[in-house]
Amino acid sequence: MLVCDFLPKIKPVMSTREDEEITSRHTKEIAAGKLGESYPAGFDKQFSCAELLALAEKKKPPELTNDIKISGKLLQTAGRIMTLRPHGQLVFANLNDASGKIQIALTENSSSKQSWELAQLLDMGDIVGVAGILVKTKRGEITLLCQDVVLLSKALRPLPEKYHGLKDVETRLRQRYLDLMMNPEVRDLFYKKSLFWQATRNFMTQKGFMEVDTPALEAVAGGADANPFKTHHDALDQDFYLRISLELPLKRLLVGGFEKVFEIGKVFRNEGIDTEHLQDYDMCEFYWAYADYNKLMDFTQEMYQTLVKDVTHAPESLRDTVRGTAGGLKTTYQGQIIDWSGKWPREDYFALIKKHSGVDLSGITNVKELRKILEKHKVRYEENMGAGRLIDLFWKKLVRPKVVGP
Secondary structure, three states: OOOOOOOOOOOOOOOHHHHHHHHHHHHHHHHHHHHOOOOOOOOOOOOOHHHHHHHHHHHOOOEOOOOOOOOOOOEEEEEEEEEEEEEOOEEEEEEEEOOEEEEEEEEOOOOOHHHHHHHOOOOOOOEEEEEEEEEEOOOOOEEEEEEEEEEEEOOOOOOOOOOOOOOOHHHHHHOHHHHHHHOHHHHHHHHHHHHHHHHHHHHHHHOOOEEOOOOOEEOOOOOOOOOOOEEEEOOOOEEEEEOOOOHHHHHHHHHOOOOEEEEEEEEEOOOOOEOOEOOEEEEEEEEEOOOOHHHHHHHHHHHHHHHHHHHHOOOHHHHOOOOOOOOOOEEEEOOEEEEOOOOOOOOOHHHHHHHHHOOOOOOOOOHHHHHHHHHHOOOOOOOOOOHHHHHHHHHHHHHHHHOOOO
16 A cells, blocks of 8 residues: 655646636635634534434435425534535535545525535535434435534645546555545555454464564664665664564564564565555564474465455445455455465465466576576566576566466
8 A cells, every 4th residue: 555755746737727726715715714613623523424324224314395494403424525516595515534425415594594605615625514414305315404514624725526536646646645535445445454454463363473563773684685775873873774574573582482473564675666566565474483384374374364354344334445245255356356265275386487487497596597587578677686586576577467366
């Protein structure tokens, strides 16, 4: 999951139309402030959008009519306005929050005078708090008819166009907040990542592993074949490196007498960058004394099958945002169904490479020979790569894309 806040900022080139839009929004912000309190310190959000929709299923709300009056207990929620549709004496908007979206409506007859006037100053992207009652439109859409609206935050820049969304990869990675705002599937990834690491921790601790936290600064960058970031420790007057793996401190813990340890932490690699690789990312490593590779293969299969079940069987509040068969062992990736169930086949690494590429790399350790093979297959490599990394590069570029499933 990529968040590229460290990338150099590029000043956006604004069109005259966008510049006029920003000026208009600033003017509306000033006008909204004159109507009453804007930007309050807090807002009592009693319900999420999803909870309001669930409540409507139980209560059978009345139909929205021109003369409907708001009465009874008001329901409060808050979120960002993603669409805005004024129709004379009626204004519709889609309000989005972390749980989903709900349609809200304001009418000149039903809403308070201040809220109706504020509704004329709202734009897509504004964050508002609203209070009202649940109704149903003639088309059957559940709607929160609002008596009161509070401006919580004004969006001073326009959102990307609704129908085109945010597609430019450069913009998405530099302005991750816009990517999250406009693309629900990206928010799905954040939910999934959180659930994945929660499930990983739960599984490891249930299996008797102890979680540890080891230093990110190392005198020697080891445990992997990668270029480290270098920094200087002023108090010690000594150069240190940001860790490129979690391996060595965990192994020292085994030497110290612990038998089952794991860590989930950041590692840093000063290497190439693209849409799938950043210089810092989360890694999990575990070490288990006295276990051989056969036991680890059984363990790894059980771990991933448990993680898939736990992540796809999300809590109710997240289930709509996490895609997959709830609690099942089938997931979809790039249009392909991956079945995690059953006993996984165990393949020899070099036999699998030969099966999918026709090249037998077993026993080849000469770097020059491996480079020639990569060049023949038009695979670019870095000059500092040793035999192991060259073979791994061959696997990643030419074999792994053809291997589907565990």
